[in-house]
């Protein structure tokens with residue numbers, strides 16, 4: 001089976017496509033992509049491509065806030081220590097130093113663009129989230145992501161050198177022998193050839209591949225799949241962070257109940273009404289997310305009725321309605337009122353740590369191809385992400401990518417002999433929802449080798465019988481989903497230990513004795529599936 005790309009050969013004749021030229025193409029319009037676009041020099045012609053409406057981006061849905069060491073009892077050193085501890089030995093320490101060290105500047109960057117986070121009488125109102133040793137999270141009520149996304153989008157739209165191109169799907173990344181030279185996108189049903197000196201993949205993660213997910217279905221890792229086909233190294237695909245407190249709405253949407261609720265005192269209760277988290281972890285409700293998610297599932301299995309609840313009743317209506325206005329309104333629409341009701345919750349896929357391996361400047365192993373934000377694997381999160389480090393990551397590494405490109409940029413030159421990763425017929429056009437449901441079971445909070453293998457076998461059986469179908473974004477997305485699911489499952493199978501977000505029931509301990517092997521898998525290995 002050809003590994004790199006199995007989408008379609010139907011547009012071999014690249015030169016027949018409409019062609020547009022830019023200096024830099026940024027794919028993805030979440031916090032990372034927009035930060036890059038805004039930080040590139042204004043002499044550069046930039047296209048920023050997005051799939052959907054702004055409201056579908058993971059940034060937009062982020063509630064809690066952005067972790068940054070600016071509090072009176074805090075320090076960059078403590079932020080680094082907390083990130084490393086939660087990452088369980090797999091963080092790349094120099095990346096963590098960059099993240100925490102450049103945090104205060106990232107906050108200043110947002111403030112200079114007009115983002116004015118919530119304040120109290122002492123200054124910025126910092127909230128606590130799991131895994132943090134002090135209050136460290138700046139926020140805008142409980143819709144921080146929406147607030148930041150709108151602030152950035154407003155500035156992007158005013159930049160004369162930046163062309164936002166919406167409703168577009170990244171089909172493939174183009175490479176010459178030694179560098180990236182642009183991409184193919186589908187826009188309004190038509191393939192367009194975008195030629196550029198640099199491409200930045202900031203397309204987010206792949207939590208949308210799970211049907212139980214806090215992300216939009218469109219968070220399907222398409223940029224990671226395209227980079228992989230182009231030859232980029234992919235790492236850490238097995239690490240999927242599940243958020244412990246997710247509410248299943250009437251409409252079947254999974255709605256996040258921010259960790260800041262527990263940070264401000266909300267409790268977890270079993271169906272007998274008892275608190276149980278201290279039976280599982282000394283930090284109780286504020287244990288790291290992987291611990292809380294597993295505890296919830298285990299406690300639910302032990303109880304008749306098997307439901308776990310979030311209880312914020314004691315925080316009082318006045319406070320809840322104001323501080324958690326988005327959550328309060330969504331729950332009220334579903335006939336739950338936080339001051340009087342306990343709220344049924346369960347874990348759902350929330351954030352993916354794996355992605356395109358980069359250095360500290362967002363550079364990939366392919367010259368002129370960069371990645372940042374959730375699409376990248378910089379090593380800042382290790383085996384588990386510290387809560388609210390991801391908005392910060394988008395800004396810090398987005399700014400670094402732009403700084404590097406600004407410095408490295410040379411006059412636009414005509415790239416030679418472009419090739420794309422895409423090589424074969426579209427196959428595997430089984431309903432993507434079947435895959436998503438299967439992934440929910442096989443790659444859940446707790447995993448089992450036999451189940452990972454069974455799903456891999458199912459994927460290869462499906463791929464034995466390719467059905468040729470039209471090349472369109474729906475089918476590209478499905479093909480990408482198959483490719484990424486295989487990477488995830490294979491990586492999860494290879495990691496025969498439990499660490500952070502990756503828990504194997506058949507290997508429930510950390511394998512520190514064989515630690516070097518796992519480190520090599522993490523950073524030295526190109527996750528190739530043959």
Ligand code: SIN
Nearest residue numbers: 063064258259387388
């Ligand atoms: C939350 O608000 O609980 C999510 C924050 C995050 O994922 O970092």
